[in-house]
Structures are given as structure tokens and as C-alpha cells.
Amino acid sequence: MGGNRACAASENAVDKKRGGYDVCSMANPLDTAMVALPCDAGYETLRQDLARAVTRVCPPWLADQVDDLTHVAMMRVMKLAPRGDRDRALSRGYLTKVAYTTVVDEIRRRRRRREVSLEDNCGASEARGHGFGAPPIDPEQIASGREIGAQIGDCLARLSDSRRLAVTLHLQGHTLRQSAALLGWTAKRTENLIYRGLADLRKCLAAKGISP
Amino acid sequence: MSSNHAQGTRDSDRLSAAFAASERAAPRADCPQPDELWAAVSGELAAGSRRAVVRHIAECRSCAADWRLAAQLAPVPSAAPVTAPSGQRKPWRLAVPAFALVFACVAVFAHLRRPPSPTVPVAYRTPASQGSPHGQPARCAAVDCVLRWTAGPRGTRYRLRITTPDLRVLAVLDDLESPQYSVPPEQLTGMTAGSVLLWQVDRVDADGQVVSSATFKTTLE
Numbered sequence: 001m002g003g004n005r006a007c008a009a010s011e012n013a014v015d016k017k018r019g020g021y022d023v024c025s026m027a028n029p030l031d032t033a034m035v036a037l038p039c040d041a042g043y044e045t046l047r048q049d050l051a052r053a054v055t056r057v058c059p060p061w062l063a064d065q066v067d068d069l070t071h072v073a074m075m076r077v078m079k080l081a082p083r084g085d086r087d088r089a090l091s092r093g094y095l096t097k098v099a100y101t102t103v104v105d106e107i108r109r110r111r112r113r114r115e116v117s118l119e120d121n122c123g124a125s126e127a128r129g130h131g132f133g134a135p136p137i138d139p140e141q142i143a144s145g146r147e148i149g150a151q152i153g154d155c156l157a158r159l160s161d162s163r164r165l166a167v168t169l170h171l172q173g174h175t176l177r178q179s180a181a182l183l184g185w186t187a188k189r190t191e192n193l194i195y196r197g198l199a200d201l202r203k204c205l206a207a208k209g210i211s212p
Numbered sequence: 213m214s215s216n217h218a219q220g221t222r223d224s225d226r227l228s229a230a231f232a233a234s235e236r237a238a239p240r241a242d243c244p245q246p247d248e249l250w251a252a253v254s255g256e257l258a259a260g261s262r263r264a265v266v267r268h269i270a271e272c273r274s275c276a277a278d279w280r281l282a283a284q285l286a287p288v289p290s291a292a293p294v295t296a297p298s299g300q301r302k303p304w305r306l307a308v309p310a311f312a313l314v315f316a317c318v319a320v321f322a323h324l325r326r327p328p329s330p331t332v333p334v335a336y337r338t339p340a341s342q343g344s345p346h347g348q349p350a351r352c353a354a355v356d357c358v359l360r361w362t363a364g365p366r367g368t369r370y371r372l373r374i375t376t377p378d379l380r381v382l383a384v385l386d387d388l389e390s391p392q393y394s395v396p397p398e399q400l401t402g403m404t405a406g407s408v409l410l411w412q413v414d415r416v417d418a419d420g421q422v423v424s425s426a427t428f429k430t431t432l433e
Contacts, residue, residue, distance in 0.1 A: 057285060071377060072427050075412060078381075079373070096285050097250050104246035104278050108239045109426065111274060145233035149273070152231050156270050165263055168270040170224070171231040172280055174288065181289040182252075183266065184259025198224065 049092070050074060053099035062106065073102040148210060155204035163197030170194045232280065239274045246278065253282040255289035354400050354432045359411055361425060363391040367418035374399075374411040382409065400432065407432045 051070045058066055076098050152171070156164055169179040180190040205211065244252070244265055251257045252265040269276040352358065359372070370388040374395065375381050382399050395409075409432070413425040 057281070059281075071410065075373065075375065075410065075427055078375075093287070097247070100250055100282060100285055101246040104249070104281065105426070107278070108243075108246075108274070112238045145230060148230040149233050152227065153271065153273070161267070164270050165266045168266055168276075171228045172269070172276065172283065173228055174283065175290065177290040178288050181255060181291050182262055184262065198227075201227070202223070 046077070046095075047074060050077065050095050050099065053092075053095045054103065057096070057099045057103045059103075059107070062103065065106065069099075069102050069106060072106075073098050076102060151205060151208050151210055152201070155201050155208075158204060159197050159200055163193050163200060166190050166193035167197035167201060170198070232277070240272060242268070243272060243275050244268060246282075249275065249278050250282050250286055253279060253288060254286040350429070351431045351433050352395075354403065354405070355397050357395040357397075357400065357409075357430070357432065358392055359395065359409075359428075359430065360392040361413050364415045364417060364423075369416045371414040371416065372411060374409055376403075377408050377410060403432055405433055 047070065050073050051066065054070045054073055055063075055066050058069065062069070073095075077095075156168065156171075159167060165183055166179060166185075169182060174182065176187055176191055176194070179194070180187040183190060185193075202211075248257070249265065252262045255262070257265070265275075265279075269279050359374075361370075364370075369386075370391060372383065372385045372388060372393055373381070374383040383393075383395070385393065400407075409430045410427050411430065412427045415423045415425070417423070
């Protein structure tokens with residue numbers, strides 16, 4: 001691949017190991033900065049690792065964009081050197097983070113342009129199997145699910161700030177310990193806030209004629 | 213008792229599913245960047261900043277979905293902070309919030325005195341569908357290939373990277389003053405009609421803030 005060609009240039013030399021990849025220092029054509037690229041087999045390994053990370057992050061409706069997104073993610077990794085992050089290890093966690101930010105940027109771009117598929121926009125893939133009542137598999141159920149979701153959002157906004165934060169993380173699927181750690185509160189306090197917040201939320205939904 | 217608990221768990225699961233099924237509007241201007249969401253989920257941000265992000269996802273379905281994706285991938289912290297029993301509290305602890313309040317006032321005052329810095333993303337001048345990395349590519353002639361993008365405020369500098377799709381670096385330029393770059397034909401040696409350039413711009417504002425563009429595709433004619 002091209003990365004191999006770039007790295008295999010005679011003036012390049014392996015100058016360090018980074019995250020298990022051999023890294024080349026390569027003078028760019030205009031000699032204005034140094035670009036770090038992994039060499040030879042290291043390049044292919046990095047690319048494959050990144051492609052796996054992108055594939056893992058990508059929602060099914062973006063699966064046909066995996067190659068393009070991997071290219072974009074590779075370019076982001078290449079930007080490490082000019083930013084002075086050359087010593088940052090290209091760990092699996094780091095590659096996953098790059099893949100995540102690349103994919104989310106693309107998802108947001110599509111949401112802005114209204115290119116998002118029905119499946120993503122209604123959250124059906126997440127809700128399938130444990131949604132309100134039966135799984136939302138037809139448009140009517142999806143619309144109903146959206147309506148209930150909107151009412152939950154409205155009721156969330158009416159909670160006191162601390163209860164809203166705790167309940168939000170609970171609704172996002174976090175455990176009590178995770179919610180407490182994320183909010184910087186004790187488990188006991190967080191548990192109380194979730195308990196009281198959910199009670200407020202159910203009361204609010206009941207007033208709207210919705211009973212989960 | 214246990215059936216009540218099971219019922220409560222089912223109710224809670226239904227609430228979570230319905231919350232996830234909410235319609236996702238387009239991202240807002242104040243949405244945290246994906247790397248900030250990742251940092252919040254993985255506990256890298258300070259607690260106050262994490263709470264600010266959670267406050268945002270409570271009202272932004274788009275970011276709530278992005279948060280859930282990050283939570284599936286990032287290592288979420290699960291160690292809750294431990295606080296000392298109330299009887300062991302030290303009197304000097306009162307000084308901490310007082311200093312924090314004074315510091316916050318100074319910071320707010322300093323922030324208000326700063327001129328506002330624009331955060332508008334760098335955009336390609338041609339229609340987005342032509343410049344986006346995954347849409348229909350823009351075109352340019354190999355002998356006169358000029359890449360253009362939206363200018364920032366006065367004093368803005370630009371960093372430009374141009375590569376081929378297989379990531380061969382054609383040019384990396386720092387400190388460009390004008391929002392365009394004419395690619396010298398010699399840099400395109402060996403490239404034929406139909407070859408694709410991938411390029412990305414970092415806009416460096418006068419106050420050092422960096423805003424990156426998407427990666428654009430341009431096809432040589």
C-alpha cells in the first residue's frame with residue numbers, strides 16, 4: 001500500500017517503537033514538519049487494527065463506509081506527530097477512541113444533512129427486544145416509542161438537577177457504581193437520587209397518561 | 213417482595229428502552245465534541261465537567277446516543293468516591309469552597325474580558341456534497357489544482373495535509389495565511405486523471421484555538 005511506499009523511502013529510518021508498531025520519521029515533501037508513519041509491516045498491522053476498531057464501532061447502517069472511515073481514522077493517527085504526541089502509545093484503547101470519534105463525526109454529519117437511516121433515527125436497533133410493550137418493528141410502534149421517549153425527556157427536564165443527572169445515567173444503562181463514579185458522588189447518595197428521581201419520573205408520566 | 217423488585221426492574225428497562233428510542237434531532241452547536249464525550253464516559257474529565265456533559269445528554273438525544281456508543285467501548289469507571297464520616301470533617305474544609313468561589317469569580321471575570329473566539333467549523337467552499345469525504349468528490353485539473361476552504365477571522369493560519377487514498381503523503385503545510393493552496397504539478401507526478409486527493413485543514417485562530425475540517429476528496433481531471 002501507499003503507506004509502505006512512503007515508509008520504504010531510503011531516507012526513512014525506524015526511529016522508535018510506538019504501541020508495538022515500528023514508526024518512521026518521514027520528511028514531508030515541503031520539509032515543513034515531520035510526519036510519523038508506521039513502517040512496512042507495522043503500517044499494515046496498524047491499518048488492520050484500525051479497520052477492526054472502526055468495524056466494531058460502526059453501526060450496521062454505516063457498514064459500507066468502513067473503508068472510507070478507516071482512511072479518515074488513519075489520517076487522524078498520522079496527525080499525532082505534528083501535535084507533539086509522538087510518545088503516546090497507539091494502544092488498542094487509543095485506536096478505539098480514534099475510531100469512535102471518526103464514526104461519531106460521520107454520524108453527526110449525516111444527522112445534520114438528514115441522511116440518517118430510519119433504523120438509527122428511531123433507535124429501533126437499541127430498543128428492539130426490550131422496548132415499551134412489544135418490540136418496535138413497525139412505523140406505528142416506532143412513532144409511539146418516539147412519543148413516549150419525548151415525554152420522558154420532558155419529564156426529565158422537570159426533575160431537580162441532581163435527580164436528573166442520576167436518572168439520566170440510569171436510563172443510559174449505567175450501573176449504580178458507574179453512575180456514582182461518573183457523577184463524583186457516593187453510591188448511597190446516587191442510589192437515593194435515582195430512586196427518588198425515578199419515582200418523580202413515573203409520577204410525571206402517569207400524569208400524562210403513560211404508565212410504564 | 214422479589215416480584216415487586218422484578219416488576220420495578222422491568223419498568224426501569226422499559227423506561228431506558230423508550231429513552232433510547234427517542235427521535236434524534238440534528239446535533240446542536242453546543243454539543244460536546246466526540247472526544248469530550250469519550251473523555252467523560254471514561255472518567256478522564258473532572259467530575260464537574262462530567263456532570264456538565266451528563267446535563268447535556270439529558271436534553272440532547274443525539275449526544276445521548278453517542279454517549280451510549282462510547283459506554284459500550286470505553287472503560288467506564290466504577291469506583292465511587294469515598295467520603296469521610298461527618299464527625300471527622302476538618303474545619304479547614306470550609307476554606308476550600310471559599311477559595312473555589314473566589315477562583316471561579318476571577319475566572320469568570322477573566323473570561324468575560326476575553327474577546328469571543330469563533331468556533332465555526334472549517335467548511336469547503338463548494339457544496340458539501342462535493343467536498344465531503346464520503347459524498348461525490350470535487351474535481352480539479354492536475355495542472356491547475358487549487359484547494360479552497362472557508363476563511364477564518366483576520367490573523368487565522370491554516371495547516372493543510374494532502375494524501376492519496378492509500379495515505380501516501382503529498383504535502384503537509386503549516387502556517388498558510390490564505391484559505392487556499394495551489395498544488396504544484398510536480399507534487400502530482402505519477403497521478404493520472406481520476407486519481408483522488410484526500411485533504412484536511414486545521415484552522416489555527418489568533419488565540420491558538422484549532423478547528424479541524426472534515427477530510428475532503430478531490431478528483432484529478
